[in-house]
Amino acid sequence: xxxxxxxxxxxxxxRFQWLHVTLISLPGLLMASQNxxxxxxxxxxxxxxxxxxxxxxxxLSDHQVDEQQLLRAFIPLDSNxxxxxxxxxxxxxxxxxxxxxxNSSSLQTEECLDGWTYERSEFHNTVVSEWDLxxxxxxxxxxxxxxxxxxxxxxxxxxxxxxxxxxxxSVLIWSYxxxxxxxxxxxxxxxxSAYCVFRFLTxxxxxxxxxxxxxxxxxxxxxxxxxxxxxxxxxxxxFGQMILAGVAxxxxxxxxxxVAVCAPHFLFFxxxxxxxxxxxxxxxxxxxxxxxxxxxxxARINGKPEMTEKITLEDLxxxxxxxxxxxxSSFTAYDLLRTRGMRRISICLxxxxxxxxxxxxxxxxxxxxxxxxxYLMQIIFGAVDxxxxxxxxxxxxxxxRRVSQATCLFLSALxxxxxxxxxxxxxxxxxxxxxxxxxxxxxxxxxxxLYTGELYPTVIRQTGMGxxxxxxxxxxxxxxxxxxxxxxxxxxxxxxxxxxxxVAGGFACFLPETLNVPLPDTIKDVEQNWSRGRxxxxxxxxxxxxxxxxxxxxxxxxxxxxxxxxxxxxxxxxEGEGTGLNAL
Numbered sequence: 235x236x237x238x239x240x241x242x243x244x245x246x247x248x249r250f251q252w253l254h255v256t257l258i259s260l261p262g263l264l265m266a267s268q269n270x271x272x273x274x275x276x277x278x279x280x281x282x283x284x285x286x287x288x289x290x291x292x293x294l295s296d297h298q299v300d301e302q303q304l305l306r307a308f309i310p311l312d313s314n315x316x317x318x319x320x321x322x323x324x325x326x327x328x329x330x331x332x333x334x335x336x337n338s339s340s341l342q343t344e345e346c347l348d349g350w351t352y353e354r355s356e357f358h359n360t361v362v363s364e365w366d367l368x369x370x371x372x373x374x375x376x377x378x379x380x381x382x383x384x385x386x387x388x389x390x391x392x393x394x395x396x397x398x399x400x401x402x403x404s405v406l407i408w409s410y411x412x413x414x415x416x417x418x419x420x421x422x423x424x425x426x427s428a429y430c431v432f433r434f435l436t437x438x439x440x441x442x443x444x445x446x447x448x449x450x451x452x453x454x455x456x457x458x459x460x461x462x463x464x465x466x467x468x469x470x471x472x473f474g475q476m477i478l479a480g481v482a483x484x485x486x487x488x489x490x491x492x493v494a495v496c497a498p499h500f501l502f503f504x505x506x507x508x509x510x511x512x513x514x515x516x517x518x519x520x521x522x523x524x525x526x527x528x529x530x531x532x533a534r535i536n537g538k539p540e541m542t543e544k545i546t547l548e549d550l551x552x553x554x555x556x557x558x559x560x561x562x563s564s565f566t567a568y569d570l571l572r573t574r575g576m577r578r579i580s581i582c583l584x585x586x587x588x589x590x591x592x593x594x595x596x597x598x599x600x601x602x603x604x605x606x607x608x609y610l611m612q613i614i615f616g617a618v619d620x621x622x623x624x625x626x627x628x629x630x631x632x633x634x635r636r637v638s639q640a641t642c643l644f645l646s647a648l649x650x651x652x653x654x655x656x657x658x659x660x661x662x663x664x665x666x667x668x669x670x671x672x673x674x675x676x677x678x679x680x681x682x683x684l685y686t687g688e689l690y691p692t693v694i695r696q697t698g699m700g701x702x703x704x705x706x707x708x709x710x711x712x713x714x715x716x717x718x719x720x721x722x723x724x725x726x727x728x729x730x731x732x733x734x735x736x737v738a739g740g741f742a743c744f745l746p747e748t749l750n751v752p753l754p755d756t757i758k759d760v761e762q763n764w765s766r767g768r769x770x771x772x773x774x775x776x777x778x779x780x781x782x783x784x785x786x787x788x789x790x791x792x793x794x795x796x797x798x799x800x801x802x803x804x805x806x807x808x809e810g811e812g813t814g815l816n817a818l
Contacts, residue, residue, distance in 0.1 A: 237514055238457045240545065240553050244529055245536025247459045253535070254454055254510065255467060258447045261410070261502045262470030267478040267495035268413070268440045270612070272379040272714075273601050274478070275488035277360045277608060280353035281368055282309055283322035283346035306330050310343055320369035321345060345369070356608070358486040365426045374426065376714040379599060381430045383714075385437025387707035393442035394700040401519075402450040403511040409442030410503035417496025421489040436496070441707075445700070452687075453512040454532070465627045468680060472623065475616030483609040517554050526550055565694045565757075567701050575761045579689050582741040583702040586639060586682055589738030592709035592716075593646055594675040596731040597668060600717050604665045611665070615672055622673035626680040634749040635685045636742060642681060643739035646674035650732035654725045675735075688748040691756050709734075 245251075285308050302317075307326050309317045321343045352363040362368060367375045397405040413436055420432030455463055478495070485491045510532065516525035526547050533541040570580045601611040629638035649671035656664050690698035719726040746763070754760045 237554055240529060240550065241454070241456045243538075243545065244533040244541050245538045246456050247463070248532075248536030248538075250510075250532045250535040251454060251456075255451050255463060257505060258406075258451050258509065259467040259470045261443060261447070261499065262467070263474040263477055264495050264498060265440065265444060266471050266474035266616070267481070268417075268436065269595075269710075270475065270478060270598060271491070271495060272375075272382070273599060273608065273612065274357070274482040275360060275491055276362055276367070276375050276378055277357045278362050278368065278372075278375065279357045279360065281319055281350045281363070282317050283320070284349040284351045285322070286348055303331065310341070318343075319350075356486075357488075360488045361426070361429060364488070367426070373718055376717060378430060378433060379595075379714040380711045382433040382437040383595075383707055383711040385434035386441045387437075387704060387711065388434075389438035389441025390445060390700055390704055390707060392438065394445055394697075397442075397446050397449070401511050401515055402446045402453075403506075403509050405442055406446040406450060406509070407503060407506045409439045409446065410499045410506055412436075412439035413443060414496055414499035414503060417499070418493050420496075421492040445703075448683075450509065450512060453514050454510065462627075464684065465623060465680065468623060469620070472616055472619040475619070476613050479609045479612035479616070482612070513550075514554070517550065522547055522550060565697060567697060569694055569757060570690075570698055570701055573757060573761055575763075576757060579745065579760070580698070580702065582745045583682070583686055583689070584705045585738045585741035586643070586678075586745075587686075587702045588705040588709040589643065589734040590675060590678045590682055590709070591706035592713050593650065593731045593735050594672070594679060595710045595713040596716060596727065597650075597672045597675065599714055604661065604668065606661070606665055614665075614669055618669045618673040619676045622677045623680050625673075626677035629677075630681060630684065630749075634747050635681065635688065636745050636747045639678065639681045639685055639745070640739045640742040642674050642678035643735045643742060646671050646678065647732040647735035647739065649674065650728050650735065654728050654732075685745070685748065688751070688753060689745065689760075691754040691760050693756055 282305070305317060307323075307328050307330055309322050312318045324342045324344050327341055346369065350363075350366060350368060357363070361378065362375055365374075393405055393409065416432055416439065417436045420429055420436060423429035423432055451467065452460065452464070481494050482491055485494060510528045511524070513525040513528045516522065516528065526545070529545055529550065530542040533539065533545070569576065571577045598615060601608045601615070604611055626638060626642065629641065633641075649667050653664055653667045653671070656667065658664070686699055686702055687695060713731075716727050716730050719730070751763070754763060
């Protein structure tokens with residue numbers, strides 16, 4: 235007997251769960267906007283050196299040249315035959331208008347000493363055009379995303395610990411307020427440095443929203459619906475990517491866009507007080523009376539008022555006896571690497587999390603390179619997640635977690651490598667391959683969230699999720715920096731992204747299979763399950779035998795799945811902490 239049984243008694247996935255999951259998932263529509271915002275607020279408009287010379291006296295109609303041709307006298311051509319974005323002639327070269335084929339390689343040029351002139355059709359105003367983050371300062375544009383992801387990393391560490399101390403609900407409510415307040419204030423940034431500081435702090439709060447929303451949802455969802463609900467709620471993030479494209483196209487100004495994607499969190503903050511704190515967390519923190527009140531509230535909303543009399547404090551504590559006993563021992567991140575089975579799982583998951591995030595944001599954060607409207611590309615990249623996640627759901631249900639994880643990583647690497655050899659002239663085909671690669675990395679994200687929660691034991695699951703997701707943040711921080719390598723060799727970023735996916739796919743092959751296997755509750759369960767090389771089919775059979783009270787081969791009677799040889803309870807598929815599929 236466990237807390238999952240109590241959830242079934244108070245209505246399973248009833249009216250309360252529908253409302254609770256929906257309200258917590260709604261902010262996910264704007265989580266994509268936060269993570270991918272740099273594509274639009276830091277979009278690079280077409281630009282050239284600003285010219286102080288007045289060339290309007292040159293009669294364009296008399297000489298039958300347009301302004302673009304006239305600029306040929308002031309701006310040299312780059313290797314692609316277009317006006318150079320970063321240099322200009324020291325002196326006007328009028329002879330080039332009469333003889334455009336003349337050799338201009340020997341003419342003296344200089345950097346844009348007087349700033350740049352920006353084309354305003356695609357973007358009205360971005361941080362790039364406002365602070366001239368082009369040419370030699372172009373790396374600062376990518377640095378904004380790295381700083382933001384650094385905030386997400388710091389938030390995972392800070393807010394993860396705070397949620398264990400103060401509760402998921404309290405930290406989630408605070409995170410909503412921090413995103414709304416500091417995110418909106420970033421629109422008032424007077425300088426590049428101030429903007430980076432605000433983005434870092436906003437990233438911290440975004441991490442608090444993602445981690446605690448996932449935990450708060452999952453801990454109120456019955457085991458039987460966990461995978462399906464988790465996958466479906468992840469579509470809020472998918473639709474959010476398409477919403478971002480529409481809002482960015484409508485506003486086209488980075489300050490207005492910043493407010494548009496952050497201010498709605500004031501609304502989320504206002505209604506978040508309705509949320510119920512995790513009953514499991516309350517019990518483990520010796521607040522059983524509050525947990526009981528939450529259960530009674532859930533029973534009433536689900537149309538089971540009679541259960542408020544039936545479920546008592548003693549019932550609650552007896553159902554969660556094992557968790558209470560486990561909570562008396564303290565666990566740290568060291569326990570994730572201390573034993574052989576835990577070490578194997580943690581090392582493999584670190585590689586999978588890093589590479590999945592690394593490849594995902596490497597593809598998703600460079601939409602302008604495809605030569606298609608950046609707004610259209612954002613919609614396409616968002617839409618491709620829909621079949622990708624349905625594909626992941628099918629593989630997870632029928633092929634298992636390990637095969638799904640390795641397959642998604644290997645296929646994404648194959649697509650990335652293939653794109654290297656496609657000529658730049660075949661832009662449509664290159665774009666289609668990029669969308670396909672992004673879809674497989676999205677499916678990999680969906681898989682790894684579920685897989686991680688099933689591999690780590692209940693007593694340290696939240697710590698494990700925070701530990702390995704830290705590598706995802708490192709990957710997302712490194713991804714924008716790798717894009718700078720295209721100045722050395724255009725294919726180099728793709729080689730790095732694809733290579734990382736191949737390595738991670740190899741590590742995924744060494745993870746244990748968890749399809750239809752009872753979730754481990756303690757570290758000892760993990761060692762017994764995975765260090766002895768037992769298959770998932772054997773573990774599933776053993777889990778059924780334990781539940782039916784069959785005597786195990788060690789000769790110890792296991793009644794109702796409560797006792798094992800070491801006296802540690804093994805419950806069938808108890809819901810886990812920190813397992814979610816929508817925290818990209």
